[in-house]
Amino acid sequence: MSDPADPKRFGLYLVAAERSGDLLGGGLIKALKQSPGYVFNFAGVGGPSMADEGVESPFDISDLSIIGLVEGVKAYNRVIRRVKQTVADILDKRPDMVVLIDSWGFTLRVAQRVRKLAPEIKLVKYVGPQVWATRPGRARTLAAAVDHLMSIHSFDAPYFEKAGLPTTFVGNPTFERDVTGDGAAFRQRHGLDANDTVMLTLFGSRPSELSRMYESFAQTLSEMKALHPEVRHITILAGTIEHTARERLEQDERLAHLLVVDEDEKRDAFSASDLALACSGTVTTELAMAGVPHLAAYKLEPVTYFILDTFKVFKAPYISMVNIAADEELIGEFLQSAAEPSDLVPALSALVSDKERRANLSRRLIETTDGMRGAGQASERAARTVIDLLNA
Structure with a gap:
């Protein structure tokens, strides 16, 4: 020294x-x-x-x-x-x-x-x-x-x-970040009842992700609102996409029910959420650490996906590190053509309707990420x- x-x-x-x-x-x-x-x-x-x-x-x-x-x-x-x-x-x-x-x-x-x-x-x-x-x-x-x-x-x-x-x-420092917050305070600040089912949607952190995922996610939220009018919807916008995302959301009548909060409320929003839909990335690991049951969706450019799929470039059974560690699909993975409302809505609806399953997934996600923390x-x-x- x-x-x-x-x-x-x-x-x-x-x-x-x-x-x-x-x-x-x-x-x-x-x-x-x-x-x-x-x-x-x-x-x-x-x-x-x-x-x-x-x-x-x-x-x-x-x-x-x-x-x-x-x-x-x-x-x-x-x-x-x-x-x-x-x-x-x-x-x-x-x-x-x-x-x-x-x-x-x-x-x-x-x-x-x-x-x-x-x-x-x-x-x-x-x-x-x-x-x-x-x-x-x-x-x-x-x-x-x-x-x-x-x-x-x-x-x-x-x-x-x-x-x-x-x-x-x-x-991996990701597993050491404090993802816990005050969910009750978040709900109180934003007029959410303690018994409301709250769904969080995360559009990604890259402009390209917002561009590719926006329409699928927006239509999914619209259909979820029609199927489950009791569910309250929130989103956190990463700083890298915030300006563009806010413009799109403000002009999208389908998402008038969506509560938009700043990134500095992220931990509280995680703690207030019962389930989530997220663009696959580091944030899915953070959601898992917070014990939030969720789906991870992602789309690549069609040509890129065709090459990767045709030549079987990706060898791992899952795209999520949490799923790889658990050797089980704890985080629902929806890639390319599956990252559409026709697949996302039924999967999310099943989570909304099954509180016991959400509780079990929450426990397993926390256990798995605790084991990955080292x-x-x-x-x-x-x-x-x-x-x-x-x-x-």
Whole structure:
């Protein structure tokens, strides 16, 4: 450990190209700040969580949240422009280490260029690609691009170490976030009775997700209102889609019954909800931690889905990490053509009508995510790993 009276100083550059990575980056910075005997000069690309810790991003990362082959092709020029901008900023600041968080395509390109132009800078990947589920060759590609991997899954290491990449399991900070809130206070604030059945809908955090999921979700909510007029409907809008989503919702007469709340009420809204419909992503894990029975729906561009389905690229039995951990579909998964009202409405209606089933699912979701949490303190373990690598 360094002497607090004579601290070691390091420059650290973090790259997070989407909201989930930004949350990891913010947690890592906070943990590093609390490490005695060290002073860090932070810089990087990120979002609001990293900004809260004093890191001002050179550009808005919202246009880099890209999933899918077709989507990637469409965004290629924009991504490359941002990669060059990021690399130029790294070369200008000359940090001791660059931590590249999630976002496979973007961070890989940054790593490869930095390695070529400034090989003395240490490169650490935080969150590896899911090679156990798809594209195992990415392990070798990553091993050639970075010096170390900090993994959030306990079963990652053998895949990457076999490819020659040293790997440290640090854990997943998602499972350490406090998702509990005051549901009773939320209901009181918004005129919801204590006995009302409350359904939460989450449209996603990427503009592309809002675009693809909006119509299916809107029509589903309209039909649910007709089938179950007693159910109260709420939604939380992620900051990355809030402006566009509010405009659409205000103009959609089908959703006049939908209560829209700000993201700062998220935990209270979770605690107030009896069931949910969500665009698949990190938020489904958070809902599971809060014990909210829910359905996860997702749509890719048709060509992207056709390629993935035809060539059986995805090997895992489920898309949700919670379902994979439970080896059971605790979270209902509705992909592509199944993510339509014709499938979503009956599944949601069954949840509304079966209070006992909701209670059982809630218990199982909490038990499963408790088991996935592990020892906790993931951000602190990541910080210790970074410090060890900087001192090596």
